[in-house]
Amino acid sequence: MSSSSARKRLLGTAGRFFALSQAPNSTSSVVAGVAAALARGAGWFKAPTAAISVTAARAYFNNALDRCAVDPQTQEFQENRAAMDKLVAGLQSDMERISKGGGEEAVKRALKRGKLLVRDRINQLVDPGSPFLELSMYAGEDLYGKDSVPCGGLVTGIGRVQGKLVCIVANDPTVKGGTYFPITVKKHLRMQEIAEQNRLPSIYLVDSGGANLPRQKDVYPDRDHFGRIFYNQARMSSMGLPQIACVLGSCTAGGAYVPCMADETIIVKGMGTIFLGGPPLVKAATGEEVNAEELGGAEVHCKQSGVADHMAMNERHALQLARQVVSNINAPD
Incomplete structure (x- = not known):
């Protein structure tokens, strides 16, 4: 995947996270769609595809993180973090350029x-x-x-x-x-x-x-x-x-x-x-x-x-x- 494609994917994922965090408590198809999209995009998040409330989604999301056995001190984690920081910096640079019209x-x-x-x-x-x-x-x-x-x-x-x-x-x-x-x-x-x-x-x-x-x-x-x-x-x-x-x-x-x-x-x-x-x-x-x-x-x-x-x-x-x-x-x- 090219760095440009990766940044675009990152932007889309960030938008989905934001939508999930800002939506009102409901069982709308929008919330269900966001949950399903997150499930497809992250292997560790096995959310149900049926409509769920935002409160339930947040609880499930946080519990999954709590159970995740990731050691931030490992070399693999540090390499992944450096790669992600680079993508985020590229994304921010792109957004700044695009916003100039x-x-x-x-x-x-x-x-x-x-x-x-x-x-x-x-x-x-x-x-x-x-x-x-x-x-x-x-x-x-x-x-x-x-x-x-x-x-x-x-x-x-x-x-x-x-x-x-x-x-x-x-x-x-x-x-x-x-x-x-x-x-x-x-x-x-x-x-x-x-x-x-x-x-x-x-x-x-x-x-x-x-x-x-x-x-x-x-x-x-x-x-x-x-x-x-x-x-x-x-x-x-x-x-x-x-x-x-x-x-x-x-x-x-x-x-x-x-x-x-x-x-x-x-x-x-x-x-x-x-x-x-x-x-x-x-x-x-x-x-x-x-x-x-x-x-x-x-x-x-x-x-x-x-x-x-x-x-x-x-x-x-x-x-x-x-x-x-x-x-x-x-x-x-």
């Missing part, structure tokens, strides 16, 4: 425009000091050759907002303008699947140019790909699972549908825009010259189209409004 120049451009970086947005959204369980950091890693797509261009995970567990889907505009590669779509759909299975509200921090044009033929093909995102939004909304969108940048083409399909949408004045085709396309098609704000800015969508429900003065204001929206919904604590 699309590179130094792209980050500088975003900051120059007065934007928050994607993980700073999430930090502003979740409760202060609360953990954020990020999922699928390795998505897009070495997948498209010269096209670097750190984190798949999308940050997803589970966090607490106003004390409530929510699923968060946040475009990273520093990675190819937040456009959707095929792996971006898969990652987005996986987060929606988790939200539906666990009956959690979804918050979308939208800043996307839609489908990545050079790979558009691989993004749109069928009902289980890009269009499925909006189908899922409609279904989850009908099930009483709130869909909340914050428009924090330009939402063009496919990126425009997420805020349109949301139950409540917040848009930042002077920064957020929603339209299928931008000003250059309008001019090419009709000859009319119009700027982005006139075409699909906050004033248009809050006062005329009705697409957006709240107008924010800046990103921090938008994220505070999102927190306020969550405080008014019925959701699991």
Whole structure:
């Protein structure tokens, strides 16, 4: 196994441990799945495959460790520990690199425009000091050759907002303008699947140019790909699972549908825009010259189209409004 593959496996195992430790006491299939995954991944942990409570899983896990006759002073143990420390260091290095997004120049451009970086947005959204369980950091890693797509261009995970567990889907505009590669779509759909299975509200921090044009033929093909995102939004909304969108940048083409399909949408004045085709396309098609704000800015969508429900003065204001929206919904604590 390569060191990269080993780090990816380690990341997945760490995520399963975290999920097990944070889940509420229940006999859900999620908990059973984590227990079964741990059983497959570690020979000494022979957990039952049937659904078990978290309390029981923890007791079984700890008892197994207590009975494990491992001598940490042996040479074999020390060698294994050194190998694991090396993998952990590599994992931490990878995570730090991936978290920087699309590179130094792209980050500088975003900051120059007065934007928050994607993980700073999430930090502003979740409760202060609360953990954020990020999922699928390795998505897009070495997948498209010269096209670097750190984190798949999308940050997803589970966090607490106003004390409530929510699923968060946040475009990273520093990675190819937040456009959707095929792996971006898969990652987005996986987060929606988790939200539906666990009956959690979804918050979308939208800043996307839609489908990545050079790979558009691989993004749109069928009902289980890009269009499925909006189908899922409609279904989850009908099930009483709130869909909340914050428009924090330009939402063009496919990126425009997420805020349109949301139950409540917040848009930042002077920064957020929603339209299928931008000003250059309008001019090419009709000859009319119009700027982005006139075409699909906050004033248009809050006062005329009705697409957006709240107008924010800046990103921090938008994220505070999102927190306020969550405080008014019925959701699991």
